[in-house]
Amino acid sequence: MKVLAKQFLAAAVAMAGAWSAQAESNVVCRVEMDHPVVLSGSRQTAVVKVTLDAPKAPKLNKRPPVNLTIVMDRSGSMGGQKIDKAREAAIAALLRLGPEDIFSLVTYDDQVTTVVPAQSAANTEWIEGRIRSVTAGGSTALFAGVSQGASEVRKHLDGRYVNRILLLSDGLANVGPSTPAELGRLGTALRKEGISVTTIGVGTDYNEDLMAQMAQNSDGNTYFVESSVDLPRIFASELGDVLSVVAGKVTIDVEFPEGIRPLRIIGRDGRVGNDHVEVSLNQLYGGQQKYALIEVELPIGAEGEVRQIAAARCAYQDMIANRPANSSGQAMVRYSADNEDVDRNMNVAVKKEVLLNEVAVAQEQAIDYADQQDYKAAAQTLYVNSANLALFAEQNSLPELEAQAAEMQQQAKDIENQQELNKEGRKSMRTSSFWIFNQQKSERGSSY
């Protein structure tokens, strides 16, 4: 990830068509084109990439206090080592918090218990005792658990805190609303309140669609943990994220001048108007980069003409200074009659992101096909996209993309041979597409 960010930064500086935003703002908003130079004399589409670069979280300065709720599944299936590890992980999370922070713990089986009501994390001894008292048994009222977790977070919802729910489950929700769509809506609603839900699926029985959708809609993270041994590490890294949130309630508003029509947002949902596009992201972590890819239709231009394509404005809550802030950027294209000129100036980094997002879309589609038991179509979708990816990787000598293309090809082969998409495969595909769409720190490091 860091390597990538550096590449982008370098590319941004070198690029002719991109203007950097004002220096005084913390979050840098950059607008780039996949083709800064386009062919003149014809209608065509291009992709605009709006990138937000969050500054590194100040190490020595005060980080924003965290308002953390852990929502822990204690249904029967969590028994044994899983619940042990979950308890351990919760305690590890607690110990990372300081007296400024708020901690609460909600457990649920077929009903919800607030084990630790929202309170200062300074009271470690008592809280630790409470966490250790959690035992497993019962069925899974996931919706109610998250609701209760949200109400604990809401007790300190005054903008001073980074609000986060960590949901830990190994099962399917079976009491209360339990479809991915419904929990996704809950995620959306919670995002509007400034609460993110990070979902951690343990084992191979949980509903990854539900977990991914809730995380995605609320701008949290989603993790797929096959072995409960990994839990403490994930809690720690997730908490690392939480601790370094530098901007919240982030929205991007992109204006397009006359003649340029936005077509769609790749891999994200947002509002696509006639002359503007709105995308909302919840929060940015220190040192993180998030972007939106917007496909636009360009008007016919004359040789040598320079046109402004998009002006982006990013509004956010500065979590360090705790005040609203914004930054902006814009992108231009130059029309050229020379095909080579166009190719030479192609922005490889942007193109790569576009490709990766297309791959993620393809993966989602493959999952849908597989769910309908159309394994041939699923494998076909993956083949086509892995071929595209491989070609691009070869042309631009990007070994990590080649590896990913090979991996995809293998997935396609597996699906074709076994005539099924096994649980683990489905989960890892869903999780990896999630990571691409959300451009968040991946559990698997830089490989996504």
Added chain:
Amino acid sequence: MNGGPPIRKSPVILYGVLLLLSAAIIAGVAARLLSREQARLDSSVRETEELRLQNRAEQLELAVSAVQDGLMRSLESIPASALRDTLREMERTNPLVRNVFVWRGANDLLLPNDSEPLTKEEQGFLIRYSTLFDGTHGWDEVVQEDEYAAPVSRRLFSRSRGWNPPMHSGWIPWYWENRLGMIGWMERDGLRYGVELEMAMLLCELQQAMPLDIVDGRMILLLDGSGRRIMQSGSIAETSGTSAVLSVPVGPALPHWELALHTTDGALGPAAQRYALLSGLLVFILFIVLFSAGGLLLRETVRNRLEAQQKTTFVSNVSHELKTPLTTIRMYAELLGEGRVSDIEKRGRYLKTIASESERLSRLVNNVLDFSRLEQNRKQYRISHFDLCEVVSETVASQRIRIGEAGMELSVVLPNVTAMVKSDRDAVQQVLLNLIDNAVKYAAAGGRLTIELAEASGGFRIAVADAGPGIAKEHRRKIYERFYRIDDSITASSQGSGLGLSLSRRLITDLGGALEYHEAECGGACFVMTVPGVENR
């Protein structure tokens, strides 16, 4: 018994029947009252529970209306100039708002407008509510989706304090794919605008209105129109197919939703059951007390009457017994006193008779005295070691003449060894005398009397057997009862007080022995008394 005056049975039976009848009636009425009381209690428990559930349902509804009112107020406060932007802002920031719209008439939506590209969410929104926006469904009519009819399409908010919603506003519950949605709208300047409620967020808030104070063994469920569990409070181990004990509709805000109460045993409250059990037990005890008291009373009455009668018979018997020897004695004494009997032999016979009759008298008196002592538990035994052979020979010797006179042939069998026992010598002798007396009295016609002393397990047994008529089976158990005589009439052929066997049996059992009746070989009676040996005492 058959000779005595009959006990008047009919009133006793009448009383018994009356008592039984009244006890049965009391029990019946009590059971009926109890069951009615139980039913009343059950229904009152049910009512209370229903009321409580209703209360909870109202709380839920109130929570819904609070949310709705809040949204309606923000809708009302939107300035007409910034309608679009404010609505958009609401959609973006208000977690309770899922979508917003501005509607001018059938198929004339200003927002979201499908002439410009929409988000996926907005596309879904337009599909869900297409029949509303294209004018198929009137906004004030009952809105239906398949069989799930939403009974209330428009509600006016009269409950909110201090705030009256504008006339042209309302909430429309809307079922789509069995899921409830809700639209709140308001009309201004010919435009209808409003919001779609975020149901997930509403449920999230309702979670707080769900009761937490659930006792063990109970569970309250919030069910939607298609019976799906939306929320659960409390938990019970469920068996498939358990139906709710109680269920109440949540109200018009959430049409077709209901709150259902489940319990582990499918019943309401253990208190009512405990009441039934306890009072049933009380009634049962009352019945038992009445019944047994009545029975006891009846039994005592019958016994008292029987005893009174037996005592009367006893007194007349004893008087008769006393009178006979006395008359004989007096007669012989007078004859001798007048000096008219000159024959020496005759005189000797008279004197012998006087002596034997006195002996009989004293035996009788002894028996009566012993009997009264035994009755009062004042009988004292003088235990000593003695030879049973000696006692038997002594007694037989004293009675030999009498037996001979009665025309009975006597045979005595004694063991070769001494039969040492530890007992009350007089009592043993008395018992033996009584047995011989009985034999002489009742079995003289048999002409034979056998007295046999033999060693038995743990002591010695003396069998006194005659060749008389024996004792019929039906009397065998009763002969040991005091005052009991087989022929109870004063005019009976043999005299007796009805004390002998009863007394003998008590004496011999008190001394650790036993007195039993056996049938003799020739059909006569054979009484066997056992006396424990020395080593056994």
